[in-house]
C-alpha cells in the first residue's frame with residue numbers, strides 16, 4: 001500500500017513540475033472571445049487599478065443626467081454610473097498584436113442599446129450610457145501628434161499629445177451584436193478595429209472589454225516599432241449629435257444639462273485614469289499617463305556574435321528542477337521500501 005501511495009505521490013510531483021516548467025516556457029495565448037478569464041489564467045495583472053465609485057458627481061445625479069433628449073430614467077442612473085466607472089486596465093503584447101482589456105464596474109445587458117435621432121431627413125443612432133476613450137502617446141513615432149481630445153475640444157494633452165486613440169461605445173441594436181471600436185489618427189482619420197486591423201469582444205458577465213490590434217498595422221502607420229508608450233483612458237456619457245453627423249465625439253455637457261452634447265473637456269469626463277494625471281478644472285493632462293511596454297516580449301536579442309553566452313537558459317533551469325525533484329522523490333521512495341523490507 002505504502003509503495004503504491006509513494007508511486008502515486010511521485011507521479012503527481014512529476015506532473016506538477018512538468019506543468020510548472022510548461023507555464024514558465026510558454027507565452028500566454030489571449031483569445032478575443034468575450035471571456036476575459038484567459039487573462040487571469042495567464043497570470044496577467046492590471047497596468048492600473050482604479051477606484052470604484054470615483055465618477056464625477058454629475059454622473060450619479062438624476063437632476064443632471066435626467067434632463068434633455070439624452071436623459072436617463074431616474075431608476076437607471078445608478079446602473080449607468082457603474083458602466084461609466086472605470087475599474088482596471090490590462091495590456092499584453094506578442095509578435096502579431098497588442099492586446100487591451102478594460103474592466104468597468106458593472107455593465108448590464110442593455111447598456112449598449114442605441115437611441116435614434118433625426119434632424120430633417122438625416123437620422124443617426126447613438127447609445128447614451130457610456131463611451132470609452134484610450135489615448136496613446138508613442139514617444140518614437142514619426143507622425144505628428146494631436147494635443148486636443150477632439151476637434152474643438154477644450155482639453156489639452158500637453159507633453160503627452162496622442163499618436164492614436166481608440167474609442168467605443170459598442171452601440172448595439174441587439175444584445176451581443178456589438179459595434180467595433182474606432183481607431184483614430186492625429187489627423188482625425190480613422191479605421192474600424194475589425195477584419196485585418198483587429199478584433200473586439202465584450203465579457204458581460206465579468207464587465208470587461210477585450211481587444212487586439214495588429215502590430216504591423218500600428219507600427220507601419222506610426223513609423224516606429226512599439227515599445228514604451230503612455231496611455232490615458234477616460235469614459236464619457238455621449239451627447240446628442242446636432243446634425244453634423246460624423247463629427248463625433250459629442251459628449252453630454254454636465255454644465256448645461258438638457259443641451260445637446262458638444263466636444264468635451266473640463267469635467268465632462270465621467271471617470272478617467274490615471275487619477276493623478278488629469279486636472280479636471282484646468283481641462284489638461286498635467287501628470288504622467290500610464291506607462292506601458294508594448295514591445296515584443298522578450299525584448300529583441302542582439303545578433304548572435306554580440307550576444308553573451310547564455311549560462312542558464314530558462315529551459316535548462318526548468319529541466320534541472322524536474323530532474324532534482326524526481327530524483328529526490330525516488331530516493332525517498334527507495335528508502336521507504338528498504339525500511340519496509342526490514
Ligand SMILES: [Ca+2]
Pocket residue numbers: 030031032033034035036037038039210
Ligand atoms: Ca478572452
Ligand SMILES: [Ca+2]
Pocket residue numbers: 050051052053054055085086087271
Ligand atoms: Ca473608477
Ligand SMILES: [Ca+2]
Pocket residue numbers: 050051054086271272273274275
Ligand atoms: Ca478614476
